[in-house]
Amino acid sequence: MTAVARYWRLFRVQVRSSVLLGLQYRADFVLDGVVSLFWTLTALVPLFTVFHLRQTVAGWTFEEALLVTGWFTLLEAILEGAINPSLTAVVEHIRKGTLDFVLLKPADAQFLVSTARFEPWRSTNVITALVLWTVSFVRMGRLPSLPGSLAAALLLVVATSVLYSLWILTVSAAFYVVKIDNLTNLFNSIFDAARWPVEVFRGVIRWVFTFIIPLALMTTFPAQAMLGRLSLPALAWSVVGAGVFAWLARRVWLSSIARYTSASS
Amino acid sequence: MSLRSTVRALPTLFRVGFAEMVAYRAEMLVWVLATTMPLIMLALWSAVAHDAPVGAFDQQDFVAYFLATFVVRQLTGAWVAWQLSFEVRTGTLAMRLLRPVHPMVSYAVENLAAIPLRLVVALPVAIIALVLTGGSRLPRDPLLWVIFFLSLIGGWLITFLANAAIGTLALWTGSSVKLMDVWLAMFMVFSGYLIPVELFPPLIRGAVEVLPFRYQIGFPVELLTRGLDRGAALRLLLGQWIWVGLFLFGVRALWRKGLQRFAAYGG
Numbered sequence: 001m002t003a004v005a006r007y008w009r010l011f012r013v014q015v016r017s018s019v020l021l022g023l024q025y026r027a028d029f030v031l032d033g034v035v036s037l038f039w040t041l042t043a044l045v046p047l048f049t050v051f052h053l054r055q056t057v058a059g060w061t062f063e064e065a066l067l068v069t070g071w072f073t074l075l076e077a078i079l080e081g082a083i084n085p086s087l088t089a090v091v092e093h094i095r096k097g098t099l100d101f102v103l104l105k106p107a108d109a110q111f112l113v114s115t116a117r118f119e120p121w122r123s124t125n126v127i128t129a130l131v132l133w134t135v136s137f138v139r140m141g142r143l144p145s146l147p148g149s150l151a152a153a154l155l156l157v158v159a160t161s162v163l164y165s166l167w168i169l170t171v172s173a174a175f176y177v178v179k180i181d182n183l184t185n186l187f188n189s190i191f192d193a194a195r196w197p198v199e200v201f202r203g204v205i206r207w208v209f210t211f212i213i214p215l216a217l218m219t220t221f222p223a224q225a226m227l228g229r230l231s232l233p234a235l236a237w238s239v240v241g242a243g244v245f246a247w248l249a250r251r252v253w254l255s256s257i258a259r260y261t262s263a264s265s
Numbered sequence: 266m267s268l269r270s271t272v273r274a275l276p277t278l279f280r281v282g283f284a285e286m287v288a289y290r291a292e293m294l295v296w297v298l299a300t301t302m303p304l305i306m307l308a309l310w311s312a313v314a315h316d317a318p319v320g321a322f323d324q325q326d327f328v329a330y331f332l333a334t335f336v337v338r339q340l341t342g343a344w345v346a347w348q349l350s351f352e353v354r355t356g357t358l359a360m361r362l363l364r365p366v367h368p369m370v371s372y373a374v375e376n377l378a379a380i381p382l383r384l385v386v387a388l389p390v391a392i393i394a395l396v397l398t399g400g401s402r403l404p405r406d407p408l409l410w411v412i413f414f415l416s417l418i419g420g421w422l423i424t425f426l427a428n429a430a431i432g433t434l435a436l437w438t439g440s441s442v443k444l445m446d447v448w449l450a451m452f453m454v455f456s457g458y459l460i461p462v463e464l465f466p467p468l469i470r471g472a473v474e475v476l477p478f479r480y481q482i483g484f485p486v487e488l489l490t491r492g493l494d495r496g497a498a499l500r501l502l503l504g505q506w507i508w509v510g511l512f513l514f515g516v517r518a519l520w521r522k523g524l525q526r527f528a529a530y531g532g
Contacts, residue, residue: 035447045454046459049469054313192302196309
């Protein structure tokens with residue numbers, strides 16, 4: 001059996017077990033859905049307020065900015081449903097010292113911890129994102145172009161990978177500071193800036209959000225791709241950048257895990 | 266649980282709380298970094314005001330407003346809801362109930378003990394704000410300064426009591442963190458934390474005027490940076506303290522009812 005096939009099987013087992021686990025908490029589905037819908041709606045208030053006062057901000061109209069918000073909402077859903085649950089579990093492992101059991105298993109530890117838990121029912125925001133895009137394109141009275149949509153689909157993969165890499169970097173920090181609910185907080189509040197097109201920010205902040213914490217790549221570029229405004233070099237650089245980021249996250253993870261000393265024994 | 270013994274315990278409680286904050290200073294720094302959202306909003310609103318002022322705000326006004334927001338947020342923070350929720354779930358609330366001090370008092374002192382360390386971060390920002398924008402926006406009237414300090418106390422009390430009320434609900438539901446998320450979402454948007462209250466469209470503004478959120482952050486910040494006159498300031502102060510009273514009453518009632526349901530799991 002090749003390594004890929006083995007990991008694919010492992011992946012299916014992990015997904016199945018987390019779905020079974022999730023079915024125990026059916027009531028949470030409704031509650032989570034309501035809470036995240038509420039968050040998204042209140043988060044739209046600043047957008048409405050800004051565009052109530054201005055026709056365009058930094059060259060973006062309301063409809064175009066709504067696309068960015070849509071991408072933000074979609075990524076938030078991915079984060080909530082696929083990335084956050086697993087990584088919160090890692091932190092718990094680190095704190096309790098039970099990460100030993102994961103490390104002992106004959107498979108890659110990063111793979112195991114990243115696929116440990118999926119909570120797809122938390123991803124009700126995927127629907128909200130689709131609604132936001134639809135509203136935006138209906139108001140603009142046009143359709144996204146085909147090459148633009150393909151580029152956007154590619155960027156979805158890129159953005160997810162960047163998001164995941166950023167998360168791995170944050171979690172690696174847990175090996176050093178242990179208490180992570182603070183760090184997730186920090187991550188969320190920085191990620192929140194991705195709600196706005198990156199052109200809104202100036203100077204150093206824009207540079208940081210493009211190259212260091214590539215928020216631009218996650219929400220602004222995909223929205224531009226949908227509008228057919230993203231240049232080919234930018235697309236290519238995004239893919240390269242995501243690759244570099246994934247590599248970096250992997251290195252940091254490996255060196256952090258080397259530092260791990262079991263807390264219990 | 267006499268008042269005298271509580272008062273005598275306060276300095277010690279405060280010292281313990283402060284020592285805890287110093288012990289977890291790295292985490293506190295991360296927490297402070299997580300509250301930099303006003304700075305992001307500052308960048309956003311500056312871009313909006315780049316060509317022409319927005320309402321009565323020009324770029325400088327936004328700088329003053331959002332830096333003041335950052336400072337006020339540092340000084341009016343509370344996180345009892347999470348503490349209570351956690352302690353109810355794990356049963357450790359029992360330990361607090363055993364002590365001869367009302368648990369709400371001990372929570373309040375613990376939360377207040379964070380303020381000295383937060384000041385270390387808040388003061389430089391306040392000074393930067395003063396240097397960048399000049400002191401011309403600050404109130405000249407001494408009465409307004411008195412109102413400002415009262416409004417800070419009121420703002421902290423509303424934050425703390427709302428936290429306490431929602432946290433107490435955990436006695437019924439097991440965990441009230443989700444509800445706190447809802448509260449926090451409303452707080453972010455309607456408190457003036459992200460959008461100055463003046464800039465809301467009329468419809469939303471009407472609601473914001475009545476809701477308690479604005480009194481947590483917006484009101485003290487407006488006093489500092491928006492040149493409110495005495496009449497307006499006193500009216501808002503009255504509104505704020507009415508909310509403080511309502512919350513105080515609510516927490517008292519909820520706590521009494523809820524505590525009867527408390528069963529220390531595990532202990």
